Amino acid sequence: MTEEVVDNEIKESENENENIVVSYKDVKKAFGDTVVLNDLSLNVAQGEKVALIGPSGSGKTTIIRMLMTLEQPTEGTIEVDGEMLWHKEVNGELLPADEKHMRKVRGKIGMVFQQYNLFPHMTIMRNCTTAPVNVLGISKDEAKTRAQEMLDKVGLGDKVDNYPSQLSGGQQQRVAIARSLVMQPKVMLFDEVTAALDPELVGEVLEVLKDIAAEGDTTMMLITHEMEFARDVADRVLFLDNGKIAEHGPPSEVIENPQTERLQAFLGRFNNS
Amino acid sequence: MSWDWEFAFEVFPDIVGAIGVTIGATVVAYLISLVLGLVFTLLRRSSFKPLSLLMAGVIEFIRTTPPLVQLFFVYYAFPMSPFTTGAVVLGVHYATYVSEVYRSGIEAVPTSQWEASKALNFSKAQTWQKVILPQAIPPVIPMLGNYLIVLFKETPLLAGIFVTEMLQVARIIGADTYRFLEPIAIVGFLFLVLSYPSALFIRYLEKRSGKLHGSAEKGVKT
Amino acid sequence: MFTNIGEFLPFILGGLTTTVQAFLFGAVLAYSIAIVAGLMRTSKLAVVRIVATIFVELFRGTSLLVQMFFFAFVFPALTPFTPSLFLAGGLALGFNYGAYASEVVRGAVLSVPEGQKEAAISLNMSKVQRMRFVILPQAIRIMLPGIGNNSIELLKGTSLVYFISLADMTYRADILRGANTALSSQIEIYTYLLFTYFVLALPLIFLTRWLEKRASKGVSTA
Ligand SMILES: Nc1ncnc2c1ncn2[C@@H]1O[C@H](COP(=O)(O)OP(=O)(O)OP(=O)(O)O)[C@@H](O)[C@H]1O
Ligand SMILES: [Mg+2]
Numbered sequence: 001m002t003e004e005v006v007d008n009e010i011k012e013s014e015n016e017n018e019n020i021v022v023s024y025k026d027v028k029k030a031f032g033d034t035v036v037l038n039d040l041s042l043n044v045a046q047g048e049k050v051a052l053i054g055p056s057g058s059g060k061t062t063i064i065r066m067l068m069t070l071e072q073p074t075e076g077t078i079e080v081d082g083e084m085l086w087h088k089e090v091n092g093e094l095l096p097a098d099e100k101h102m103r104k105v106r107g108k109i110g111m112v113f114q115q116y117n118l119f120p121h122m123t124i125m126r127n128c129t130t131a132p133v134n135v136l137g138i139s140k141d142e143a144k145t146r147a148q149e150m151l152d153k154v155g156l157g158d159k160v161d162n163y164p165s166q167l168s169g170g171q172q173q174r175v176a177i178a179r180s181l182v183m184q185p186k187v188m189l190f191d192e193v194t195a196a197l198d199p200e201l202v203g204e205v206l207e208v209l210k211d212i213a214a215e216g217d218t219t220m221m222l223i224t225h226e227m228e229f230a231r232d233v234a235d236r237v238l239f240l241d242n243g244k245i246a247e248h249g250p251p252s253e254v255i256e257n258p259q260t261e262r263l264q265a266f267l268g269r270f271n272n273s
Numbered sequence: 274m275s276w277d278w279e280f281a282f283e284v285f286p287d288i289v290g291a292i293g294v295t296i297g298a299t300v301v302a303y304l305i306s307l308v309l310g311l312v313f314t315l316l317r318r319s320s321f322k323p324l325s326l327l328m329a330g331v332i333e334f335i336r337t338t339p340p341l342v343q344l345f346f347v348y349y350a351f352p353m354s355p356f357t358t359g360a361v362v363l364g365v366h367y368a369t370y371v372s373e374v375y376r377s378g379i380e381a382v383p384t385s386q387w388e389a390s391k392a393l394n395f396s397k398a399q400t401w402q403k404v405i406l407p408q409a410i411p412p413v414i415p416m417l418g419n420y421l422i423v424l425f426k427e428t429p430l431l432a433g434i435f436v437t438e439m440l441q442v443a444r445i446i447g448a449d450t451y452r453f454l455e456p457i458a459i460v461g462f463l464f465l466v467l468s469y470p471s472a473l474f475i476r477y478l479e480k481r482s483g484k485l486h487g488s489a490e491k492g493v494k495t
Numbered sequence: 496m497f498t499n500i501g502e503f504l505p506f507i508l509g510g511l512t513t514t515v516q517a518f519l520f521g522a523v524l525a526y527s528i529a530i531v532a533g534l535m536r537t538s539k540l541a542v543v544r545i546v547a548t549i550f551v552e553l554f555r556g557t558s559l560l561v562q563m564f565f566f567a568f569v570f571p572a573l574t575p576f577t578p579s580l581f582l583a584g585g586l587a588l589g590f591n592y593g594a595y596a597s598e599v600v601r602g603a604v605l606s607v608p609e610g611q612k613e614a615a616i617s618l619n620m621s622k623v624q625r626m627r628f629v630i631l632p633q634a635i636r637i638m639l640p641g642i643g644n645n646s647i648e649l650l651k652g653t654s655l656v657y658f659i660s661l662a663d664m665t666y667r668a669d670i671l672r673g674a675n676t677a678l679s680s681q682i683e684i685y686t687y688l689l690f691t692y693f694v695l696a697l698p699l700i701f702l703t704r705w706l707e708k709r710a711s712k713g714v715s716t717a
Contacts, residue, residue, distance in 0.1 A: 070613055099622070107619045117614035121632050130628050131618035176614075183618060275573075337647050337696040338689045339654035342665055346685035349672065429560040433658065440561060453568040461557040461565065469556045 019046040020082075021108075021187055021219050022067065027076035029062050029243075036062055037243045040076070044187070049213050049220045051230035051251070054240030055266060060223045063240075064189040067221070068111045069102055080105050081186070107135075110185030114192045116172040118164040118179070124151065125160040128179045136183065143182070150178035154208045170201030174208055181212070188212070190222040202226070209233065227270045231255050239263050281455040284446050288439050288459050295438040298360050299425045305364025306420065310371030314379065315401075317372065336369040341430050348434045359431035367424055374416045378409035415478040422471050426464060439463060496679045497686070504687050506671050510664035514695070517584055517653040517663060522646060524589025525596055529642075532593065533600025547597070554594035560655055563587035567659040584656035592649045596642060603638035604630060640710050643703030647696055654692070664688060 022044040029037040037059045044050055052060045065071040067078060069085065077094070078085045085105045087094045097105075119127050128147035132138050138146075151157045154174035156167075164172050173193055180188060190209065194202040206229050212218060213233045224230050230237055230251060237254040239247040239262075247254055247263050258264045316328040335343070343366060348358045382405055390400040410417075432441035443456035535547035554562065566583035570576070578586065607630050615625040657665040668688045672681050 068613075068617055070616060103619055103621065106616075109617070111617040113610060113614065113617075115610050117608075117610040119611065119614070119629055119633075121636070131615075131620060134624055134628065135619045135621075180617065333700065334689075334693055337651070337700060338692045339651040339665070341654045341657065342668075342685060342688050342692060345665075345669070345672075346682070346689060349681040349685065350678070426556075426558045429558050430655075432560070440558075440564070444564070447568065453564065454572055457561060457564050457569050461561045464558045464561060465553070465556040469552060472552075472556070 020044070021046050021048075021080065022221075023079040024063075025077045025079070027066065027073045027078060029059070029066065029071065030074045035243060040243075040245070042238070042245065044219060044221065046186075047217055047219055049222070049233055049235045051234035051237045052221065052223045052240060053225070053227070053230060053237060053266070054246075058240040059243045060240050061191055064111070064191060064221055064223065067187070068109055068189060069106050080108050107183075108186040109189065110180035110183050110187070111189040111191070112173070112176050112180055112193050114195050116164070116169070116176045116196075118172055118176055120164050122163075123160065124156065124162050124164070124167075124175050127164070127175060128182050131179075132182050146182050147178070150181045151175070153181070153211070154178045155204075168201060169197045170204045173197065173205050177205075177208055177212070185218070187219040187221065190220065190224070192223050192225065194224070194226065225270070227255055227267065239266070241266075276458075277452070277455060280450075280452060281459065284443075284456055285459055287446065288442050288456060289463070291437055291439045291442040292463065294356070294436060295425070295428050298356060298363070298428050298431060298436065298438060299421070301360035302363035302367065302424050302428075303421050305361060306367040306371045306424070307417070309365060309368035311375055313368055313372035314375040317376070318379075332369045332372060335366055340366045340427065341433055344430060344434050355431070355434045355436045358434055359428070359436050363424060363427055363430070367420055367427075370423075371417065371420055374413050374420070375409065377416075378413035379405060381412065382408045412482055415475050415482060418475045418478065419472075422468050422475065425471075426468055429460075497683055499675075499680065499683055500687065503671060503675075503680075503684055504691075507664050507668050507684070507688055507691060510662050510667035511691075513581075513656070513661055513663040514653050514665075517581070517588060517656055517661070518650050520581075520585035521588030521592060521649050521653065524585065525591075525593035525645070525649060526642065528589060528593030529596035529600050532597035533604065536597065536601045537604050551594045551597055554590050559587060559591045559652055560658060562591055563655055563659055580656075580659050580661050584653075584659055584661050587655075588649060588652055592645055592652065595648070596645045599638050599641035599645060600634070603634040603641070606637055607633045636710055640703055640707040643699060643706050647699045647703065650692070650696055650699065664691060 020043045022042075024040050024042040027037060027040040028035065029040075036057075040063065042063075052063065054060055062071055066073050067080075067085070073086060077087055083105050084094075084097065085102065086097055088097045088101055089095075118124075119130070122130065125144065125147060128151065129140065129143040132143040132146065133140055136143075148157060148160070151160060154177055156171055156174055156178065159167060159171065159175070164175070167175065173196075177193070193209070194205050197205065206226065209220075209222070209229075210233055213220060220233075222230070222234070234251050236248060237251050238245050239254060239258075239260075241262050247258065247260055254263070255267065258267055313328065313332055317325055317332065319325045319328070340363060344359065344362045347353070347362050348355065351358070353361070386404055386408065387400065390404045395403065428438050429440035431438050432444060435441065437445075439460050443453075443460045446456045447453040532547045532551055535543050536551070538544050538547075563584055566578060566586045567580055570578060570583065611629050611633065612625060615629040620628065653663060654665040656663050657669065660666065665688065668684050671684050675681065675684065
């Protein structure tokens, strides 16, 4: 290991004094016999923007899907705001959490998907208000006000009565971001949100993400293949390789000055294109 | 009344004895539906509008009226044996479903295949025979197989025109002995034992070949 | 020929109420069963899935007419409960077509992309909310054409109550035929009967067509 990496670890331990929102502790994930993540430990601080990069199949998606409760960790625990997501402690024993507990913790997390996953049978407005009204229990009027605000923010305030199919991919993805924002999650997860878009539509979505990042208070974990974007937005970059965090640190180190051969090779592919 | 094993064993051979009639009617009806179904499909696609419209109407009429009534109609209108009547009527009725299956198969063949045939200067008949049907039919074989099972389960209707298939035998036994429990249960059992494994086999074929999408679900009875 | 319409048709239509009642009873029962059994078959719990699967396979595998005889003649002998003939016929229709339609429901629910469920989870919806707001509204649009076709099948199936002596249209036609044995009269009677069924099916046919068109346009253009 190089000095650089050791340095990063010191930095991370400094982070622990800050307000930790998300904490993976010795998390292992296997699908059947295939182990895709091993001994993953990771803390994310309040307001921090973390970019996850790495080759296909390295386990990036799995990391954030476990936080969204879409995938169950095989071993280890994940904490959100100091509360365990998948487990409940009863008399010093860890038991699987019930649906009620998971919903309580999950409420702090929001996610935007590669394929947008808007609800095709609902208007844009209803896409953005159904969950706030029924999950958060706020009034319809308030939900509409909030939704309008977020849709304005992503530049789609005039599309409230449209259906998703009437929007371009970039517009749909911006709606998906707004829909997630309306729920006011503490932590937002983004899984290659521009990967399904035509190249000319990528920019508009990245702009929206930069705006959200600039506001500062939302914790963000972003999987991306847009290195320039990662450098601009992220406080910390994690390079995943074979189910492990192989390098991590501020973008100025990880992206500008990669240490391992693997990361150099990985980044090399982006510089050429 | 409770289950009487002795009685069950006594009537079992009589009912099983009728299985030949049931299966015979199924197979004949199925062959009719396979051939006539294709004829229906081709006529339905005729470029001569009045013919294709007429065909559409006839198919719709046959498909949406009860096969039992069609059985009565043919039975009382034509001097055919009950067995022949049964096989023909069921065959014609299910030809309308089978034709829907062929249609979905044909529509799944890319238009480029038609264009290529034209470029090769094939005649229309040659195009159908050599290019379209060989591609259209294999993918729908599982769906066609489904209708063999469906037809099999429809054969009890033939009791209505006194074909001595399994259910009719059970009815006769029931009327003679006032015991319906065992005969009806045996018939149900035989249907299940024959149709369920066949259905599993068809589903296996379907999975293996990958489902073909389209409106071939018209049958619903799959 | 076809000169006795004034006499024959009203007599046949004397069974219209029974036919329609059997249809409605069967439809309400069938679609209630279809939703419950269809959703059960998508359950995560193996027990729930297995119970539903056994029910569905049993009723799909044993033939409607056999089931009708079972409810009419075997059920009363087995249990202290004696269903009326109408109830027996209705139960058989409801259970049989419910088993078929549950497959339509299951298929529709499964055809809603997984991403929809995941998006709903990411918005922290509960299981019930996910079903109610996200999965079912989309699944229903997908299943409606299948349900429409199933209803046409059910209407045809009502003619089987003839076998258990319920005075539906088919049964009345049979009485009429017994009293008018001339070949021309018999053809006439069953022609009227067939057309009456077709006319009854027409609204269902058009409804199903319309639903098919809507479904093929995709779920997003509401
Ligand atoms: N449901 C699953 N069942 C089995 N294996 C899975 C499943 N989901 C993911 N995997 C495997 O886990 C590994 C990590 O997958 P993951 O989706 O997390 O990778 P990724 O880093 O997001 O890759 P990509 O850049 O292609 O999205 C891969 O080898 C993948 O094949
Ligand atoms: Mg991924």
